[in-house]
């Protein structure tokens with residue numbers, strides 16, 4: 419009885435050791451592989467005639483019989499990527515493929531006569547989408563923009579955001595598709611929200627290799643009405659005598675007047691014409707100014723006022739050429 423317990427605990431210890439070793443020594447990224455193709459085994463053939471590998475992988479041809487070659491291109495039309503020469507039984511030849519594409523090859527003695535051809539297809543590795551939920555932006559009283567980062571990981575990927583009052587979510591944005599194998603920023607606008615309310619959201623993406631969920635994030639909508647919300651954005655169309663001043667405004671539910679202050683110092687001194695805005699969404703505000711002096715740095719900022727307050731955006735500068 420005691421011996422049996424000792425044996426089973428020793429077995430357990432060995433098992434734990436093996437599991438730890440596997441976890442520690444398993445590579446997290448697939449390393450380069452070598453695929454073998456047999457040349458002239460039972461006739462004028464490459465076996466298998468078609469292989470699919472990833473960039474960095476190597477194909478090793480091994481000669482079963484004498485008098486064949488592995489030559490890149492199509493029969494009698496070599497393209498110069500590789501040529502083993504005509505080799506004998508027991509010979510081997512390798513070529514490493516570092517770029518994505520389709521690479522046909524043939525045997526010089528038997529390509530045209532006997533259809534002794536092969537194909538190497540090199541494709542990028544694929545996997546489930548890689549997603550990150552990023553902070554919401556353009557948060558207004560009843561709307562917001564949900565943001566994320568998406569790497570489709572080599573496959574056509576469908577994604578959406580889910581959102582709601584709890585981490586059970588319950589609402590989703592319309593599905594969108596992306597492809598490629600690099601991270602890209604993605605977003606979706608949502609509306610019909612409740613003012614002064616905290617929402618949860620996350621990104622969800624699926625492709626042929628699986629479904630991935632971004633982490634949960636929250637944002638809180640603005641009060642139904644309040645002081646304007648403003649951001650000064652960079653100037654555009656800057657010439658030696660003119661420029662376009664830009665900003666972002668949410669009138670925050672009340673009639674709002676908006677304009678820009680500008681000048682050579684942060685005392686400004688000049689203002690653009692007042693514009694009137696209403697609503698509770700973010701919109702770009704632009705104003706053209708002229709009569710500037712060449713080679714001069716100007717400061718500017720957006721200023722907006724409604725019945726609940728006046729708000730000024732941060733100072734920005736541009737320099738005329």
Ligand SMILES: [Cu+2]
Nearest residue numbers: 486487525528
């Ligand atoms: Cu051959």
